Amino acid sequence: MPISLYDATVPTMIQMLNAAQGWIEKAKASDISEETIATACLRDDMAPFPKQVNWMICHSLGAIEAVRKGEMNPDLEDPTTELEQMRLNLGAAENKLRALSIGELESFVGQEVHFVYKPHDVDIPFAGEHFLLSFSQPNFFFHATTAYAILRHVGVDVGKMDYLGQIRAAAV
Template identity: 60%
Template structure:
């Protein structure tokens, strides 16, 4: 079996982006105010829920765009502060990933790319596949887990099945 970068990254990101949209729908229906959810943090020195959701887009669609360009830098724009806008951003990211071809993503293998964070004078050289698998994918799951944990900490009725979303099971 040959390695497919597309299969290693894209379907699971789509799955998680769908799941996160459902979490936001449940957050919108909760008794908490929108600002209470948007600003939720696990600890004072951690970035809020809004940043966690923004980072799911950044480490999925943004990461693919970075690989295309050969350079990725953190998105320093402010995060959306409305739950519906967050849900729409996740949906747009999902749709963008769905439009990718396996051939294009697999063609990134072996390409050089650079992570640049100028504000911290950080420059990290990667091969595209190593950037996606060892940098963006772990970051994607970190922010997904943190967003989910923030909602659980607020008492939202979500569980493990909500975190994983729709599994890609065999149909038979």
């Protein structure tokens, strides 16, 4: 049985957005200040934690919205630096993804979508499925992994099971 575009994207996005909410709960419960977390990054040439969290949303729910309208532009706005608001934003994105239908995602196959970054004259055309699977999904995991790594780097007590969140194991 072939896997659907929905199955290849949405459940894992939901899993990781939910997991990230747990990381933030652990960060809030730690002795590490919000300011320390908000300014933390892995290297000077990488974005700090709030942007990594924001880009998780951009490459999950934002990617779905981009295919709907046929265009994605990079989100260059400064995101919230408040941990609770980040958690709420992740939860809102998760809930909107839960409301998606399989049929809508399947309608994205073959639909044209462009990644447009005007300051650098970039316009990359994709078919909807390739945009989600070869552009947004890898970006989503990059930013999720980076956000998680930043929390570990500053001393938040998160481990591999926190990163994975609620896996979808099948009863045998």
